[in-house]
Amino acid sequence: MLKPDPAKQRDGAYVGQPVPRENARRLSQGRGRYVDDIAFRNLAHVAFVRSPHAHARILSIDTSAAQALPGVVDVVTGEEMKGLCTPWVGVLAHFPGLKSAEQYPLAVDVARWHGEPVVAVVGESRALAEDGADLIEVEWEELPAVVDAEAALAGDVPAIHPELGDNRAFRLEVGQGDTASAFAEAAVIAEEEFRFGRHTGLTLEPRSIVADFDPSLRQMTVHHSTQTPFQMQDVLARHFGLEEGNVRVIAPDVGGSFGLKLHVYGEEMAACALSIRLGRPVKFIADRLEAFQTDIHARDHLVKARMALSRDGEILAMEVDDLTGIGPYSVYPRTSAVEGNQAIRLMGGPYRMPNYRGELNIVFQNKTPMCQYRAVGHPIACAVTEGLLDKGARALKLDPLAVRQRNVVTADMYPHTSPTGYVFERLSHEECIASLASLMDYERLRREQAEARQRGVYRGIGLATFIEITNPGPAFYGVGGARISAQDGCVMKMEPSGDIRVMVSVTEQGQGTETIMAQVAATHLGVPLERVSVYTGDTQTSPYGGATWASRGAGIGGPAVMKTALALKANLLETAAVILQAEAGDLDIRGGAVVNRKDGTQRMELAELGRIAYFRPDTLPADFHPEMTAARHYVPQGYPFAFTNGIQASHLEVDVETGLVRLLDHWVVEDCGKVINPLLVEEQIRGGVVQGLGGALFEECLYSPEGQLLCGTMADYLTPMAGEMPDIHMAHVETPTLTSPLGAKGVGEAGTAAAPAAVMNAINDALSPFSAEVTQMPFTPERILTALGKV
Amino acid sequence: MKAAPFDYVRVSSLDELGELAAAYGDDAQVIAGGQSLVPAMAMRMARPKLLLDLCDLPGLADIRLTPDGLEIGAMVRYFELAGSPLVATHAPLVSTAVPLIAHEAIRSRGTLGGNLAHADPASEMPAVMLALGAVITVAGSTGARRIPAAEFFIGTYETALRAGEIITAITLPVALAGRRVAIDEVVRRSGDYAAVGAAFAIDLEGETVTGARLAFFAVCDRAVLAHKAAAALCGQRLGEIDPAPVLAALAQEIAPVADLHNRAETKRHLMKVLAGRLLQRLLSGEKSTHG
Numbered sequence A: 001m002l003k004p005d006p007a008k009q010r011d012g013a014y015v016g017q018p019v020p021r022e023n024a025r026r027l028s029q030g031r032g033r034y035v036d037d038i039a040f041r042n043l044a045h046v047a048f049v050r051s052p053h054a055h056a057r058i059l060s061i062d063t064s065a066a067q068a069l070p071g072v073v074d075v076v077t078g079e080e081m082k083g084l085c086t087p088w089v090g091v092l093a094h095f096p097g098l099k100s101a102e103q104y105p106l107a108v109d110v111a112r113w114h115g116e117p118v119v120a121v122v123g124e125s126r127a128l129a130e131d132g133a134d135l136i137e138v139e140w141e142e143l144p145a146v147v148d149a150e151a152a153l154a155g156d157v158p159a160i161h162p163e164l165g166d167n168r169a170f171r172l173e174v175g176q177g178d179t180a181s182a183f184a185e186a187a188v189i190a191e192e193e194f195r196f197g198r199h200t201g202l203t204l205e206p207r208s209i210v211a212d213f214d215p216s217l218r219q220m221t222v223h224h225s226t227q228t229p230f231q232m233q234d235v236l237a238r239h240f241g242l243e244e245g246n247v248r249v250i251a252p253d254v255g256g257s258f259g260l261k262l263h264v265y266g267e268e269m270a271a272c273a274l275s276i277r278l279g280r281p282v283k284f285i286a287d288r289l290e291a292f293q294t295d296i297h298a299r300d301h302l303v304k305a306r307m308a309l310s311r312d313g314e315i316l317a318m319e320v321d322d323l324t325g326i327g328p329y330s331v332y333p334r335t336s337a338v339e340g341n342q343a344i345r346l347m348g349g350p351y352r353m354p355n356y357r358g359e360l361n362i363v364f365q366n367k368t369p370m371c372q373y374r375a376v377g378h379p380i381a382c383a384v385t386e387g388l389l390d391k392g393a394r395a396l397k398l399d400p401l402a403v404r405q406r407n408v409v410t411a412d413m414y415p416h417t418s419p420t421g422y423v424f425e426r427l428s429h430e431e432c433i434a435s436l437a438s439l440m441d442y443e444r445l446r447r448e449q450a451e452a453r454q455r456g457v458y459r460g461i462g463l464a465t466f467i468e469i470t471n472p473g474p475a476f477y478g479v480g481g482a483r484i485s486a487q488d489g490c491v492m493k494m495e496p497s498g499d500i501r502v503m504v505s506v507t508e509q510g511q512g513t514e515t516i517m518a519q520v521a522a523t524h525l526g527v528p529l530e531r532v533s534v535y536t537g538d539t540q541t542s543p544y545g546g547a548t549w550a551s552r553g554a555g556i557g558g559p560a561v562m563k564t565a566l567a568l569k570a571n572l573l574e575t576a577a578v579i580l581q582a583e584a585g586d587l588d589i590r591g592g593a594v595v596n597r598k599d600g601t602q603r604m605e606l607a608e609l610g611r612i613a614y615f616r617p618d619t620l621p622a623d624f625h626p627e628m629t630a631a632r633h634y635v636p637q638g639y640p641f642a643f644t645n646g647i648q649a650s651h652l653e654v655d656v657e658t659g660l661v662r663l664l665d666h667w668v669v670e671d672c673g674k675v676i677n678p679l680l681v682e683e684q685i686r687g688g689v690v691q692g693l694g695g696a697l698f699e700e701c702l703y704s705p706e707g708q709l710l711c712g713t714m715a716d717y718l719t720p721m722a723g724e725m726p727d728i729h730m731a732h733v734e735t736p737t738l739t740s741p742l743g744a745k746g747v748g749e750a751g752t753a754a755a756p757a758a759v760m761n762a763i764n765d766a767l768s769p770f771s772a773e774v775t776q777m778p779f780t781p782e783r784i785l786t787a788l789g790k791v
Numbered sequence B: 001m002k003a004a005p006f007d008y009v010r011v012s013s014l015d016e017l018g019e020l021a022a023a024y025g026d027d028a029q030v031i032a033g034g035q036s037l038v039p040a041m042a043m044r045m046a047r048p049k050l051l052l053d054l055c056d057l058p059g060l061a062d063i064r065l066t067p068d069g070l071e072i073g074a075m076v077r078y079f080e081l082a083g084s085p086l087v088a089t090h091a092p093l094v095s096t097a098v099p100l101i102a103h104e105a106i107r108s109r110g111t112l113g114g115n116l117a118h119a120d121p122a123s124e125m126p127a128v129m130l131a132l133g134a135v136i137t138v139a140g141s142t143g144a145r146r147i148p149a150a151e152f153f154i155g156t157y158e159t160a161l162r163a164g165e166i167i168t169a170i171t172l173p174v175a176l177a178g179r180r181v182a183i184d185e186v187v188r189r190s191g192d193y194a195a196v197g198a199a200f201a202i203d204l205e206g207e208t209v210t211g212a213r214l215a216f217f218a219v220c221d222r223a224v225l226a227h228k229a230a231a232a233l234c235g236q237r238l239g240e241i242d243p244a245p246v247l248a249a250l251a252q253e254i255a256p257v258a259d260l261h262n263r264a265e266t267k268r269h270l271m272k273v274l275a276g277r278l279l280q281r282l283l284s285g286e287k288s289t290h291g
């Protein structure tokens, strides 16, 4: 494990040090305080009757038996729920033409996916609420279900929302150059159909909320397992007609999010509506079955794509058609267009590809809603691009590593604009590829592969170059009309003890954001790390901000904290200068004390500064007011995104008789700019890779032809487990972004972005002696055996 | 995901169990390790009104050698099977099968009796019982019965147990000197239920195969013995065995059915691959093991 360097820490240079997550000890000893751990007086619990059908009309609902059951507090149908909050529609203006239908917390008249909540039952306990739910009788008229995305646009298929006309939610064409001529000139055209199954986020802590409405003040306090407290504050205030300031959202410990805990879900809205109706706190904790049925699902793409290559392996053009199914609604408030939009725009991103045409079609279907999940759109773009590149290289008998070296955007080309309009400040593809080749000893591995093949052992090596979108700039979501902040803020104060308290609007879900913020504050303030405490996740006490998503916590929250630390330091030095009758410019803060800037001689402990500033201002000049608090905000500017880059490699063995894949090793070289904490960067990469491997080999939300979700437990939904995971080796290249004083970009999604592509390419490399290929994720034994012609 | 309301009694004698079972009829259900029953109750797929816990019943948690063979009490937990020297000596196939079942936490609660009564078609132990020719002792209000494993498993979650009866013990004939055993399965993740599994016991006299019990699991609605394939093996001499007719017979007599992740033809293919590999391993004399 990476260990902090004590010498550097003594100098206060915490940025760059592998400081362990401070909360890890508390959480691993069971001292976490999640929503479900918080005690309330007079708490009521809500359970839901859910649609057993993918698509069905509600003919009648009989709630009488449930109402009569002792312990049942309230029963509310979709129709009754309509009166308790205003509806929402998951569209934003920056996706022109995107359409979706009005949604309420519960299905009204028609249920549109298997598991959609239909009736809410409030009980004195969750078990009693479920007992009540059991007694509710719903009479259904089944309607034909649109299950496969491919079927959604067929002529005779009824529209899931008749008022929207058809099942097309969004269509987008992007591109540049002349692809037709490029394909006409190509030496080789690699063409393929890729399928990406649905999977889901599977947070360890399921979605959780306790809504606590106080009718006397019309105030609502919501304890919510969320990534985005301020976004939720806004949503709740608007849809329940409350003053924004009367809604307080508190995110206590959050046990994982991966993007699924920033969407608006009917169950959470219902819990708030019921708390308002009952004047009691109401709790909803999703159980695992509910998580599978109602947490957003991810991916679900069918991509038809081709790549034109010259004789020496240069990428001349790509043409891509992406069809993606998003379930019956575009999810509020961020929309379900972002995944497809990013997939279609990231295609070919690492390469100098001059010509590109991409078409995206997003369709409605009767499945669980699909929306943003870790590495939004990235694994799709990466797998399609990298898969086609390998296929082309194979046809041209070129080495996959060489063909990547040949095509990547080179150092002399920055800033560089991709054919879809993404602007890259500076990336480091060439260095990353070179670093990977030595890290994995590429040449040796190829020799061993050839030798193993002689013995009938089929190993594969797969590469995947990637770029990752991080730190979205000022024009994100807000431009489309969503009240989701693109900036973040920090308030920092010094207490009489000299201890530092940091309130910051980015949030913690287990990834170590708070530790990162503490490192930045301690480094730039000049205090020992132990003296800094960081508080996040409460709209009442932290400054306003966008919080944590799109790999923006460190890259945007970090500079906000840095700016604040420098401002507070200036304040403190100003006071110290007055006390010491020195020039502020001649002083500095190091190791928690005021020192002479020149020789480091200690002048005064911060605790002494605090004592005087807070308790003996009488000793200071009459017109002097010591400033012991600073606040700053930070908006990323200059580029729409801070792109990161890197390359991954997978080494695996395919049992060509059983179709089983054994992962042998995985390598990642990534460049997330300035590395604030290598330990946490590597944790992010490892976790991200594992989720990517899950999507590539194991995880799939399986549906019957009628639209029944077939996996409701973790016995039939296969998550990646430690036993099957390979060692994940890493190296870093650091290309700081010059747009931020900290230089840090994001790293949360890079692992997930490219791991599936690397695995796919490795499997196809292993299968190359058989001329078999797989392009449908996850790569199950059955799909591999089918490709091999064995079944 | 909360169970429907139920009552719970820890019974201390078979008589007490019988009385309560009779009084509650179908509404009563026994609980052993709870590793299959409790999840089913949490999802309200099982809704017993009364749970009868067997953990205090005397004598059900013993492993002992009897003149009939190795007797394993119904309440013996997987981890106890794995750690038992008696089992390792007299029924090594059982010892090697345990690590294939689920994970440590489940193995420290789940019981052999609960497993067999549950009769999951993808479970390892029913096939092990078939391969070893186990006899399952059950007891109810009308007394005890001894049921050969081959007659015990009737279908998915279905056994020869009658209303009110419980499994009390499992008897395994003590291994013969020339016996070779092995179990293996095709799984995507360790601990998963198998896509296809096989447990074989082959008896040799000198170099000649004198008996073979080839059991398969996760192929159809219950663990099954491949009699024809076994017959094709008997009488052959080690070193001269052609697996082709054995596998052909197997494909004829067992027609696997699809599961959530695999089509029937995939399972048929995997069954043959697995059987071929297991035979190869046993006949080449590799130590009895799982892979």
Ligand SMILES: Cc1cc2nc3c(=O)[nH]c(=O)nc-3n(C[C@H](O)[C@H](O)[C@H](O)COP(=O)(O)OP(=O)(O)OC[C@H]3O[C@@H](n4cnc5c(N)ncnc54)[C@H](O)[C@@H]3O)c2cc1C
Pocket: A715, B029, B030, B031, B032, B033, B034, B035, B036, B037, B038, B039, B054, B074, B075, B100, B101, B102, B103, B106, B109, B110, B111, B112, B113, B114, B115, B116, B117, B118, B120, B122, B123, B124, B125, B161, B165, B166, B167, B168, B191, B192, B193, B194
């Ligand atoms: C995550 C997970 C993974 C698993 N993976 C596997 C696996 O890979 N392979 C595998 O084989 N199993 C697996 N199991 C199931 C596990 O082996 C169960 O423990 C076993 O099937 C049942 O044993 P039990 O003692 O827990 O029975 P219980 O759950 O208590 O009972 C199961 C059923 O048997 C009945 N019953 C129990 N004891 C008796 C008795 N003595 N007489 C009559 N009826 C009785 C009960 O009434 C109930 O109907 C898994 C379970 C879990 C939770």
